[in-house]
Amino acid sequence: MNIKNTILSEDKKLLPKIGFGVLIFLILLNTWQIFSVKNQLAETYQATDDAQQATSLIEEFANDLNEVRGVLLLPEKDYSLNEEEVTEQTEEDPLISNLATYIADLAKSKEYSQKKSEMDAYFASETFKALLANNNLANPENTYNIQNANGLTIMSISLSSDGVYGMEDYFGEVELSENTTSNLTSTIESTLANLQELTDRITTSESARTSLKNILYSAGTTYDAMRAKGISADNEIETDTGFSYDIINQDQSLLASIGLAKDLPDAIMWYNASTGEKAHIAISQEELSAKIADLDGSTALQNDISDKKEKIESMLQDAGFLKILEESSLSIATAREDDNGIYYDITDDTGTLVKTIYIDKHSGKVMVSEPDGTSSTELSAAVTDNTDAQKKNLNLPASLPDEYHSAADAEGAMNMLILGKNGSNVDTIIFANVNPDQQKVTMISIPRDLFYEDRKINSVYALFGMDEFISQIEEITGREVDHYILVDMYVFADIIDLMGGIDITLEEDLIDPSYATYDNGVWSTLYYPAGDYHLNGTQTLRVARSRHYSSDYDRAARQQMILEAIKEKALSMEIADAGTLFGIMKTVLEDTETDIGMDLALTYYVKYKNYSIERGNVMSTVNVLASEHEYVDYNTSAAEEVCDETTGVCETKNFVYILTPYGGNWDYIKWYFDETLN
Numbered sequence: 001m002n003i004k005n006t007i008l009s010e011d012k013k014l015l016p017k018i019g020f021g022v023l024i025f026l027i028l029l030n031t032w033q034i035f036s037v038k039n040q041l042a043e044t045y046q047a048t049d050d051a052q053q054a055t056s057l058i059e060e061f062a063n064d065l066n067e068v069r070g071v072l073l074l075p076e077k078d079y080s081l082n083e084e085e086v087t088e089q090t091e092e093d094p095l096i097s098n099l100a101t102y103i104a105d106l107a108k109s110k111e112y113s114q115k116k117s118e119m120d121a122y123f124a125s126e127t128f129k130a131l132l133a134n135n136n137l138a139n140p141e142n143t144y145n146i147q148n149a150n151g152l153t154i155m156s157i158s159l160s161s162d163g164v165y166g167m168e169d170y171f172g173e174v175e176l177s178e179n180t181t182s183n184l185t186s187t188i189e190s191t192l193a194n195l196q197e198l199t200d201r202i203t204t205s206e207s208a209r210t211s212l213k214n215i216l217y218s219a220g221t222t223y224d225a226m227r228a229k230g231i232s233a234d235n236e237i238e239t240d241t242g243f244s245y246d247i248i249n250q251d252q253s254l255l256a257s258i259g260l261a262k263d264l265p266d267a268i269m270w271y272n273a274s275t276g277e278k279a280h281i282a283i284s285q286e287e288l289s290a291k292i293a294d295l296d297g298s299t300a301l302q303n304d305i306s307d308k309k310e311k312i313e314s315m316l317q318d319a320g321f322l323k324i325l326e327e328s329s330l331s332i333a334t335a336r337e338d339d340n341g342i343y344y345d346i347t348d349d350t351g352t353l354v355k356t357i358y359i360d361k362h363s364g365k366v367m368v369s370e371p372d373g374t375s376s377t378e379l380s381a382a383v384t385d386n387t388d389a390q391k392k393n394l395n396l397p398a399s400l401p402d403e404y405h406s407a408a409d410a411e412g413a414m415n416m417l418i419l420g421k422n423g424s425n426v427d428t429i430i431f432a433n434v435n436p437d438q439q440k441v442t443m444i445s446i447p448r449d450l451f452y453e454d455r456k457i458n459s460v461y462a463l464f465g466m467d468e469f470i471s472q473i474e475e476i477t478g479r480e481v482d483h484y485i486l487v488d489m490y491v492f493a494d495i496i497d498l499m500g501g502i503d504i505t506l507e508e509d510l511i512d513p514s515y516a517t518y519d520n521g522v523w524s525t526l527y528y529p530a531g532d533y534h535l536n537g538t539q540t541l542r543v544a545r546s547r548h549y550s551s552d553y554d555r556a557a558r559q560q561m562i563l564e565a566i567k568e569k570a571l572s573m574e575i576a577d578a579g580t581l582f583g584i585m586k587t588v589l590e591d592t593e594t595d596i597g598m599d600l601a602l603t604y605y606v607k608y609k610n611y612s613i614e615r616g617n618v619m620s621t622v623n624v625l626a627s628e629h630e631y632v633d634y635n636t637s638a639a640e641e642v643c644d645e646t647t648g649v650c651e652t653k654n655f656v657y658i659l660t661p662y663g664g665n666w667d668y669i670k671w672y673f674d675e676t677l678n
Contacts, residue, residue: 108161108162108163109161111162111163112159112160112161112162112163114163115159115163115165115181116159118181119144119157119159119181119184122181122185123139123144131189131192132146135192135195136148136149137149137154137192137195144156144157144158144159145157146188146192148199148202152170152202152206153170154169154170154198154199154202155167155168155169155170155188155191155192156168156169157184157188163179164179165179165180165181165183165184167184167187167188168240169191169198170198170201170202170205170262171201171205171241171262171263172240172241172262172263173240174187174191201263204265205262205263205265207265208260208265208266208283209243209260209265211283212243212245212258212260212268212283213236215283215284215285215288216233216245216258216288217233220285221285221286221289222285222288222289222292225289225292225293226247226292229249229292229295229297230249230250230297231247231248231249231250231255231292231295231297232247232248233245233246233247233248233258234246234247234248241261241262241263242259242260242261242262243259243260243262244257244258244259244260245257245258247292247295249297249298249299250297250299251299251300251301253299253300254273255272255273255274255295255296255297256270256271256272256273256291256295257270257271257273258270258271258288259271260283266282267280267281267282267283268280268281268282268283270291272291272294272295274295274296275294279291301363301364304364305342305359305361305364308359308364308366309335309342309359312335312344312357312359313335315513316332318513318524318525318527319524319525319527320511320512320513320525320526320527321511321513321525323509323511323527323529324511324513329348329349330346330347330348330349330354331346331347331349332344332345332346332347332357333345333346333347339361340360340361340362341358341359341360341361341367342358342359342361343356343357343358344356344357344358353371354371355368355369355370355371356368356369356370356371356373357379365378365379366378366379366380367379368382378639378640378641378652380636380638380639380640381638381639381640381641396623396624396662396668397671400665400667400668400671404667404670404671405478406477406478406479406670406673406674407674407677407678409433409479409480409677410435410436410437410438410678411436411437412436412437413433413434413435413436413437414433414434414482414483415431415432415433415434415479415480415481415482415483416431416432416434416481416482416483416484416485417429417430417431417432417470417473417481417483417484417485418430418432418443418484418485418487418563419461419484419485419486419487420486420487420488420489420492420544420559421461421486421487421488421489422488422489422545424461424462425448425458425459425461425462426448426457426458426460426461426462426469426486427448427458427489427545428445428448428544428556428559429445429446429447429448429457429458429473430443430444430445430446430556430559430560430563431443431444431445431446431473431477431479431481431673432444433479433677434608434611435677439610439611439612440611440612440613440614441608441611441612441613441614442614442617442676442677443560443563443613443614443615443617444617444618444619444673444676444677445556445557445559445560445617445618445619446473446476446477446619447556447618447619447620447625447659449656449657449658449659450476450619450625450658450659450660451628451630451658451659451660452472452476453472456658457469457472457473457476460472461486466484466486466593470484476666476669476670477669477670477673478669478670478673478674479673479677483594483595483596484593484594484595485592485593485594485596486592486593486594487592488591488592489541489544489545490541491587491591491592492537492540492541492544493536493537493538493540493541494537494587494591495537495566495584495587496535496536496537496540496541496566497536497537498580498583498584498587499566499569499570499573499580499584500569500580501534501535501536501537501540501569502534502535502540502562502565502566502568502569503532503533503534503535503565503568503569504532504533504535504543504561504562504565505531505532505533506528506529506530506531506533506543507530508530509527509528509529509530510526510527510528510543510546510558511526511527511528512525512526512527512546512547513525513526515542515545515546517542526542526546528543540562543558543562544558544559544562546558556618557615557616557618560613560615560616560617560618561615563613563615564613564615567609567613570584570605570609571609571610586598617676619659619669619672621659623672624661624662624668624669624671624672625659625660625661625662626659626660626661626662626663627657627658627659628657628658628659628660629655629656629657629658630655630656630658631653631654631655632654632655632656633654634654635654636654636655636656638654638655638656638657639652639653639654639655640652640653640655641653
């Protein structure tokens with residue numbers, strides 16, 4: 001390409017015709033091209049180590065730009081990339097490294113031996129002994145400590161293995177101006193020369209310490225208040241700079257901490273572990289007993305029981321939960337309580353006792369018992385994996401070929417992953433197939449709990465990145481992924497708000513007592529009766545994420561419904577809404593992870609906006625998946641009692657539900673995609 005020759009060709013009249021504005025555009029365009037090429041070639045350089053080829057291509061574009069600058073009588077610019085980067089060898093030679101390290105260690109060892117000999121000589125000298133005797137001090141045998149007549153260490157000397165002196169007095173570290181024996185000994189002597197001042201400070205600090213210990217460990221207002229609550233002060237902990245005392249309950253849980261700094265004996269630091277409160281208070285019975293009165297001495301078990309009772313009582317007032325009871329023709333009676341538990345009787349519409357849910361006061365577990373009080377089972381183990389029979393189902397073939405080959409996509413088809421992220425894991429996985437022949441977009445939801453390569457599929461992105469995540473999706477589905485878009489759930493809500501909300505229709509009640517909501521200053525739980533709704537971003541996010549009373553299938557189906565509603569809202573926008581549409585695309589591309597640029601996004605919007613959407617395709621336990629559970633070593637909402645067949649010893653194990661392909665055959669998933677898309 002020779003831009004200068006092109007512009008000055010024939011009768012030299014082309015320049016005036018083009019106009020100054022067009023030339024400026026060419027310069028900007030060419031500058032952008034060079035910037036783009038530089039970035040692309042920088043990546044190529046890293047991948048191929050072919051710096052010469054990158055430089056050559058960049059200089060070719062730079063020459064073209066300078067020809068245009070010459071036409072405009074502008075000075076040439078240097079776009080060269082000739083600065084060479086010197087790459088140092090970072091790999092260590094073991095021989096050189098070991099030799100250097102050995103010599104350095106030898107020098108340190110020599111310095112340590114020399115200084116230790118000098119220090120031993122000083123501590124054994126008549127000068128040092130006389131200094132101790134004159135001040136009524138002592139040096140315990142085989143130590144470098146100095147103690148007063150009461151046996152309290154007022155000074156301590158140390159020597160590290162690399163020959164560095166350290167010195168501490170009662171109040172903490174004493175700074176040495178030089179790391180020499182002469183400086184050490186002079187610092188010791190100057191400190192002892194002011195021994196009376198040091199002694200007075202120590203006496204004041206020790207007096208405060210004694211007063212605090214008497215308040216915490218001897219009968220009095222504070223001690224009696226702690227005993228009444230079943231709490232106590234743990235053993236004193238001394239540090240270089242002060243003393244601390246933990247206030248604990250009967251199960252050793254921390255309730256509060258008290259700190260006394262050696263050099264600030266006039267007040268103590270109070271810390272309430274529950275509220276996070278920090279305060280300086282006087283060392284007095286009155287102030288400490290007031291702080292103790294604010295503490296809750298309940299044990300972790302007592303707090304757990306209280307918390308569970310509060311949650312159950314709250315559910316009994318929740319509109320969504322009451323709707324569940326109404327639809328089930330059940331009711332739950334007011335709690336009754338004894339020394340062993342807190343009981344909630346479940347009765348049917350005839351008043352017959354069906355089950356009893358109770359909180360065991362000895363273990364804190366929520367249990368379910370039969371009407372006669374027998375056969376108690378933990379609630380988490382009594383809950384079954386919820387599935388909805390009204391799903392799109394396929395009749396599975398009895399068997400598949402040993403070597404199953406996925407069918408090819410329709411000519412010109414495009415596959416895209418639409419992903420939703422909450423935190424680090426991918427929560428929503430929708431495989432969208434765009435078929436130009438049928439002018440249709442088919443969405444298939446892949447459950448996040450699908451267990452592949454020894455882990456849930458939704459964790460792959462966080463652990464290994466997008467490339468590996470896409471690679472595993474391609475292996476599972478037998479389909480190539482052309483593009484992807486990963487949207488953070490809260491950016492998703494912003495997009496809905498930019499659009500002015502969306503309209504959806506819920507065919508069934510959406511109830512989720514475990515999903516806390518906060519609207520107009522009021523806390524509640526998620527409950528949308530069946531009907532038509534206009535939702536803002538936050539409300540749409542709630543509908544998309546809720547799954548606890550329904551199933552993962554229902555959740556995936558609602559997410560597909562929401563995507564269709566977004567499409568319908570975009571299509572309903574007029575020309576006047578072009579700015580809004582551009583803002584939406586800008587938000588999507590700036591605040592999401594995708595391999596689709598703005599130009600391609602606009603192209604797809606124009607090309608596919610009138611395509612129909614087929615939704616409701618969800619991989620589930622009623623088509624190609626089976627539900628199992630995997631035992632884990634952390635707390636979950638599901639647990640069961642597992643007994644060893646040999647010893648008969650039983651234990652409660654936590655588990656998570658996972659999904660695997662029917663019969664363990666991953667080809668069934670490829671077959672499902674073929675049946676759905678072809």
